[in-house]
Amino acid sequence: MKNTNPTTTEAWKKLQAHFENAKDLDLKKEFEKDPGRADDFTLQWQDFYVDLSKNLITKETQTLLTELATETGLPEAIESYFGGEEINETEKRSVLHTALREKKTANVEVDGENVISEVYEVKEKIRAFSQAVIEGSKKGYTGKPFTDIVNIGIGGSDLGPVMVTEGLAHYKNHLKVHFVSNVDGDHVHEILEELNRETTLFVIVSKSFSTQETLANSNTIRKWFKKAAPAEAVARHFVAVSSNVPAVEEFGIETENIFPMWDWVGGRFSLWSAVGLSISLSLGYNNFESLLKGAHEMDEHFRSNSFEKNIPVQLALLSIWYNNFYKAETQAIIPYTQYLHRFPAYLQQAIMESNGKSVDRNGNAINYQSGNVVWGEPGTNSQHAFFQLIHQGTKLIPADFIGFKNSLFDDKEHHDKLMANFFAQTEALLAGKAASEVRVELAAKKLSEAEIEKALPFRVFSGNKPTTTILIDKLTPESLGKLIAMYEHEIFVQGIIWNIYSYDQWGVELGKQLANKILAEIDKNDVQEHDSSTKKMLKFYLS
Numbered sequence: 001m002k003n004t005n006p007t008t009t010e011a012w013k014k015l016q017a018h019f020e021n022a023k024d025l026d027l028k029k030e031f032e033k034d035p036g037r038a039d040d041f042t043l044q045w046q047d048f049y050v051d052l053s054k055n056l057i058t059k060e061t062q063t064l065l066t067e068l069a070t071e072t073g074l075p076e077a078i079e080s081y082f083g084g085e086e087i088n089e090t091e092k093r094s095v096l097h098t099a100l101r102e103k104k105t106a107n108v109e110v111d112g113e114n115v116i117s118e119v120y121e122v123k124e125k126i127r128a129f130s131q132a133v134i135e136g137s138k139k140g141y142t143g144k145p146f147t148d149i150v151n152i153g154i155g156g157s158d159l160g161p162v163m164v165t166e167g168l169a170h171y172k173n174h175l176k177v178h179f180v181s182n183v184d185g186d187h188v189h190e191i192l193e194e195l196n197r198e199t200t201l202f203v204i205v206s207k208s209f210s211t212q213e214t215l216a217n218s219n220t221i222r223k224w225f226k227k228a229a230p231a232e233a234v235a236r237h238f239v240a241v242s243s244n245v246p247a248v249e250e251f252g253i254e255t256e257n258i259f260p261m262w263d264w265v266g267g268r269f270s271l272w273s274a275v276g277l278s279i280s281l282s283l284g285y286n287n288f289e290s291l292l293k294g295a296h297e298m299d300e301h302f303r304s305n306s307f308e309k310n311i312p313v314q315l316a317l318l319s320i321w322y323n324n325f326y327k328a329e330t331q332a333i334i335p336y337t338q339y340l341h342r343f344p345a346y347l348q349q350a351i352m353e354s355n356g357k358s359v360d361r362n363g364n365a366i367n368y369q370s371g372n373v374v375w376g377e378p379g380t381n382s383q384h385a386f387f388q389l390i391h392q393g394t395k396l397i398p399a400d401f402i403g404f405k406n407s408l409f410d411d412k413e414h415h416d417k418l419m420a421n422f423f424a425q426t427e428a429l430l431a432g433k434a435a436s437e438v439r440v441e442l443a444a445k446k447l448s449e450a451e452i453e454k455a456l457p458f459r460v461f462s463g464n465k466p467t468t469t470i471l472i473d474k475l476t477p478e479s480l481g482k483l484i485a486m487y488e489h490e491i492f493v494q495g496i497i498w499n500i501y502s503y504d505q506w507g508v509e510l511g512k513q514l515a516n517k518i519l520a521e522i523d524k525n526d527v528q529e530h531d532s533s534t535k536k537m538l539k540f541y542l543s
């Protein structure tokens with residue numbers, strides 16, 4: 001892969017000069033000037049309609065950003081990514097979540113070995129296991145079929161599965177799925193209160209099988225289980241997904257109940273692997289396959305389309321435009337479906353754990369901004385929460401609006417209301433409301449001139465706030481697969497242009513180490529040297 005400081009490229013210099021002229025771009029005027037703007041900036045692909053026209057860009061911006069992608073080596077990097085090169089250099093690993101959704105006939109090599117047959121072996125294991133649990137042929141220790149599944153995992157071993165099972169809840173079967181992630185004991189005990197040992201299956205998901213939270217929760221749950229069930233029943237009720245087979249066996253899980261995963265799949269990109277077992281259990285294997293199929297379609301789109309027509313590339317370029325030129329700090333993700341209420345949280349890990357880096361691929365501190373802050377909530381709830389700040393606050397917050405043409409219950413009345421809000425918000429953010437319009441409105445309410453003048457500044461909306469609209473036909477396993485993969489590739493493109501390593505996460509280690517040290521001090525009731533704030537609080541906690 002090329003190793004270029006993006007700010008030293010010709011394209012960056014041109015973008016900087018272009019920004020000096022473009023920064024005052026008035027979107028409303030751009031639309032007035034160019035009746036073809038929506039056509040020019042809309043990408044339509046399969047069931048995806050992606051409208052970029054309400055962004056603070058011109059055709060020249062797009063051309064220059066595309067040049068930046070080329071100059072920083074994106075074309076070659078895409079081939080390295082899909083080709084299984086060790087692009088995660090700091091961990092010496094390939095990054096091949098795309099191989100998990102490849103066709104059976106594909107050839108994807110890691111260390112000279114085609115990994116696709118192994119991928120399909122594990123998929124077959126997931127299929128057979130899910131089917132047996134769903135149809136009830138696999139039973140608990142008293143011979144009853146399973147009714148509840150508990151996914152025990154954190155980070156990528158939780159967020160992907162929980163986001164998808166909630167996101168596709170409409171397609172789920174009779175099994176009730178619970179997620180235990182936090183080491184907060186109140187959470188695990190609250191969930192255990194709902195469960196019947198005889199009919200509950202526990203799926204421990206931990207790539208490393210060394211994560212404190214997951215091991216603590218698994219131990220607590222196994223202890224709870226053994227309180228009223230015979231020890232040998234553990235083997236029937238606990239399965240694990242991990243790449244650390246010895247540690248899983250040591251925990252007491254039988255080899256046949258271990259679903260392997262691989263070093264070349266990063267935790268936050270792992271829902272396509274056996275980490276998605278709870279997805280397959282709750283939605284059925286066919287739906288899990290459709291999710292993978294959708295992601296594969298997006299992989300193909302990303303890999304084969306020119307940058308101008310490439311949805312993930314264009315989204316990544318826009319994020320760079322705002323982040324590095326407009327200096328926007330955050331990006332909002334607003335899905336207009338309650339089903340996707342965990343989608344922003346899922347993307348927070350995917351995006352921020354990947355691109356929250358300040359050292360480049362040479363090991364040097366970077367002199368430009370990298371990963372932005374991602375946040376969001378479903379619309380319309382978010383409209384009644386934080387939209388005030390997006391409309392009238394002082395910060396520039398580019399937002400992705402994700403909506404669906406069709407609802408799942410076909411309640412047209414509700415869906416039209418929901419979608420009217422969806423369209424209205426991006427229009428309002430673009431157009432704003434001029435003082436002249438406010439004046440007319442207030443005059444119609446019979447306010448005096450003096451009252452109008454006083455009220456005016458608070459009711460004016462500047463508009464010119466950028467949004468990207470992603471309108472999809474319907475929320476299905478396949479379309480959700482495409483949507484997730486779209487953001488995965490956006491993350492990749494950002495990382496290439498920012499010249500950072502997107503697939504490690506050293507930044508989460510320090511806190512883990514210190515927590516272990518502090519836990520030992522708490523256990524011994526012996527507070528050691530810390531800064532005075534930490535020391536005083538620890539003493540207060542122990543008192």
Ligand code: F6P
Pocket residue numbers: 153154155156157205206207208209210211214267268353505508
């Ligand atoms: O938060 C750090 C992290 O390593 C994530 O990248 C990962 O998804 C999570 O912890 C869980 O790790 P594991 O699956 O190994 O338990």
